[in-house]
Amino acid sequence: MATYLTRRFLLALTVLVIALMVLFLLIYAVPGDPATIALGPRATELQKEAFRERMGLDDPLFVQAINYILSLLQGDMGTDLLSQRPVTDLVFAALPRTVVLAITGLGWAIVVGLPLGVWSALKPNSWIDRIVGIISTSVVALPAFLMAIYGLMLFAVTLKWFPAIGAGEPGDLGDQISHLVLPSLAVGIAWVGYIARLVRVSMLEVLGENHVKTYRAFGVSDFRIAMRFVLPIAVVPVLSVLGVGMGNLLSGAVLVEVVFARPGLGSLAYDAVISRNFPVLFGSVVVTTALYVAANFLADAAIALLDPRVAEQG
Structure with a gap:
């Protein structure tokens, strides 16, 4: 290992x-x-x-x-051409908001996509499975920035359920959460479909194995089999995709931050592109790339811990 x-x-x-x-x-x-x-x-x-x-x-x-x-x-990313401030200070001041946005988007994907995938796998070829399949395919095809625009128009401008722009008042947790709902949903909605379909396919494959048939022969309920014996095995392929998915969530978060005028790495990089502020732009991209690589490494480590055979083969 x-x-x-x-x-x-x-x-x-x-x-x-x-x-x-x-x-x-x-x-x-x-x-x-x-x-x-x-x-x-x-x-x-x-x-x-x-x-x-x-x-x-x-x-x-x-x-x-x-x-x-x-x-x-040495921890030096250069100097901002406009303000002459260290780029490191600017980037790491914006980083937490982008990470929170990406992780919250991933949370939406797991909390919604995982139960949908399990439900669909336990009821294959039923009306539930068909509805989940239609919803999953539909949301996968929607880019994050498009979801952000339509979510902003519908829920913020028309219905006025959520704030339109910004990240909320510092120190006011409720206000920050209300400002986070729409951007995080826009970032994570496509991955709801990915996770739902992956979990369904993986679970159906494991449900057909001999040890599952043995559990059923002993009268173990399908739900207990799914939760205790099937899901831990079926979730391994999902983890391998989430490593790449976290990078996509970060890139989606960058675009969504621009739409919602939310301070973060996305807004910082966008402003740097407009002003040709290369040190700030490169610092933003470097940190985003490092997070992407780190997410893939952590996914590989999690897969190896869940399935030691991967470490033996790799």
Whole structure:
């Protein structure tokens, strides 16, 4: 088990480094001069050259990437071109709201999708199964940003059940929760369908195995068999998908934050793109990528703990 987890951790680090290099090249390919953004259009060429030299922007791109990664290992993400504040402070101030949004969206997906999948598996080919299948397929096809727009129009603007924008007043938990409902539902609704269908397929496969037939022969109820003996095995494929799903939830959270004007990594990155504020943009993307890689590693670890055969084969 320890060897397997070590290999997966080293693989995660390798993927993270490669992703950082690619992201660095892509972001710095975006048009725009950071020196002009920071100093303003009236700055002289001499002032711009001095700024580029001070920020290391006159070095070759590969050298800039290596220097950035070395600085990153020391906890330094650079300086905001506009406010001259450390990017680390800006990113980690916005990070908790984005993580809470993504985790809450995942909570919606598990709390709603898991029971639907179990219910559908216990009643295969029934009207319940058909309805769950229609609902699951429908919500999977809906992008997070589209759900955010329609949810905003219906529940915030028309019905006025929930606030339209913002994250709520600091210190007021009830207000923060009310501001979280619509964005988190928009982020997690598609994964309700994914989880429901995955749980259904996995449970039907396990329900057909010999040990389940033995439990039934001894008079054990279908519900007890499903909850105690089938679901722990059937949930393993779901965990493998959730590793990737958490990354998709984070990317969905970024878009949803922009729609709901909710402060977080999404709004921070969006504002950085508009202003060509490359250090802030890259810091936001780096943290999001790191969370994505970490989510996949944790999913692999959870699968290995639930099914030790994975560690033996991997």
